[in-house]
Amino acid sequence: MTFYQADLVTDTAIxxxxxxxxxxxxxEEDPQLRQVWVIGEVSSANDHPKGLFFTLQDIEGxxxxxxxxxxxxxxxxxxxxxxxxxxxxxxSLRLYPQRGQYQLTVWQALPAGDGLQAxxxxxxxxxxxxxxxxxxxxxxxxPTHPQTIAVVxxxxxxxxxxxxxxxxSRYPGLRVLFSPALVQGEQAPESIARAIARVEAxxxxxxxxxxxxxxxxxxxxxxNDERVVRAIAQCSIPVITGIGHxxxxxxxxxxxxxxxHTPTAAAERVIPELRKLYLEHQQRVVALRSAMFQELAxxxxxxxxxxxxxxRLRLDQKILQQMQLLTSKRxxxxxxxxxxxxxATLCCQFLEQKLATLDPRAVLKRGYAVVRHEQDVIARxxxxxxxxxxxSIQLSEGQVKVEVKEIID
Numbered sequence: 302m303t304f305y306q307a308d309l310v311t312d313t314a315i316x317x318x319x320x321x322x323x324x325x326x327x328x329e330e331d332p333q334l335r336q337v338w339v340i341g342e343v344s345s346a347n348d349h350p351k352g353l354f355f356t357l358q359d360i361e362g363x364x365x366x367x368x369x370x371x372x373x374x375x376x377x378x379x380x381x382x383x384x385x386x387x388x389x390x391x392x393s394l395r396l397y398p399q400r401g402q403y404q405l406t407v408w409q410a411l412p413a414g415d416g417l418q419a420x421x422x423x424x425x426x427x428x429x430x431x432x433x434x435x436x437x438x439x440x441x442x443x444p445t446h447p448q449t450i451a452v453v454x455x456x457x458x459x460x461x462x463x464x465x466x467x468x469x470s471r472y473p474g475l476r477v478l479f480s481p482a483l484v485q486g487e488q489a490p491e492s493i494a495r496a497i498a499r500v501e502a503x504x505x506x507x508x509x510x511x512x513x514x515x516x517x518x519x520x521x522x523x524x525n526d527e528r529v530v531r532a533i534a535q536c537s538i539p540v541i542t543g544i545g546h547x548x549x550x551x552x553x554x555x556x557x558x559x560x561x562h563t564p565t566a567a568a569e570r571v572i573p574e575l576r577k578l579y580l581e582h583q584q585r586v587v588a589l590r591s592a593m594f595q596e597l598a599x600x601x602x603x604x605x606x607x608x609x610x611x612x613r614l615r616l617d618q619k620i621l622q623q624m625q626l627l628t629s630k631r632x633x634x635x636x637x638x639x640x641x642x643x644x645a646t647l648c649c650q651f652l653e654q655k656l657a658t659l660d661p662r663a664v665l666k667r668g669y670a671v672v673r674h675e676q677d678v679i680a681r682x683x684x685x686x687x688x689x690x691x692x693s694i695q696l697s698e699g700q701v702k703v704e705v706k707e708i709i710d
Contacts, residue, residue, distance in 0.1 A: 329396065337405075369406055370410070378410045440559075446573065450508055471569065471575065478505060485521075501538075515563075674690070
């Protein structure tokens with residue numbers, strides 16, 4: 302483009318505000334849009350101090366428009382908008398320049414029967430329920446101490462990051478398998494079903510988390526798709542769902558073995574906290590010792606009572622019987638004490654070995670090293686470094702300061 306052409310474009314270009322004002326004039330001054338009847342299905346509704354905000358969706362789900370009924374107008378409506386209902390609304394179109402969005406200001410709303418999307422949802426739910434997919438008796442319990450967990454969610458969403466952070470903090474060293482999937486849009490149901498199938502084919506996971514962050518009802522429609530429901534039902538390992546922050550359950554929640562409201566809650570539910578396990582073990586050891594000492598004290602009291610009774614009895618036969626009984630009790634006590642101590646020792650050794658495998662210093666002693674930036678941040682990828690950058694290498698004994706000369710990706 303020449304300087305002349307660039308100057309010409311600059312002279313004829315209008316600002317964003319100017320373009321928005323032009324579009325606003327076209328919309329709001331159009332007589333047909335000042336008073337327009339619109340029919341659609343309410344896909345979401347949120348009450349607000351200023352009024353009722355809801356989304357009116359096309360019957361086929363191909364288009365949607367944001368609507369608002371101001372608080373002073375709500376009592377005049379013939380039908381209060383509720384999710385799943387089909388309405389005919391009367392209103393005027395308004396454009397808000399700051400957001401560059403248009404909205405229908407509603408004056409009146411009339412009922413138009415059940416929404417098609419809500420009807421389809423109920424029909425699908427009833428059909429799947431009749432097949433027994435939502436039955437309580439088919440739900441499986443989650444494994445108590447899984448070592449490998451699979452996660453199906455979007456790689457771009459916050460849910461994946463929240464799940465990783467929660468799992469790392471609760472159980473370091475846990476193996477997590479990530480099977481990415483789309484969790485919004487028309488391609489999402491097939492993508493989720495394929496992601497679950499990948500976990501099945503891999504065969505290592507002991508439990509599967511299906512998650513997505515919060516969103517509008519229409520954005521979570523993929524979790525009411527029959528393909529997703531059947532993929533969960535046919536999964537050979539337990540499935541826990543953590544889908545959004547909505548009050549209503551999706552069909553995926555109903556068919557899952559366990560369902561919670563958020564991805565973080567799913568991660569917390571699926572794995573115990575290692576520190577809590579160790580504390581519970583310590584408490585059991587203390588309780589075992591206390592019970593053992595209490596048992597010993599009881600038996601010693603009984604022994605004293607037997608001695609007193611023996612002192613009062615002068616018959617040699619009765620003394621011999623009491624001595625034999627005492628010997629038997631002593632042997633039982635020793636055997637029981639040894640058994641309990643052996644169990645406690647084995648449990649302690651198991652926990653010591655598990656803690657040793659999680660100790661970062663043990664990894665360094667095997668010849669590994671930790672590379673850190675100057676800001677003490679661990680370097681994980683070569684492409685994140687730069688030639689000439691100074692690094693610190695932590696060995697099993699001591700540290701080494703180095704400078705990057707070459708990066709081999």
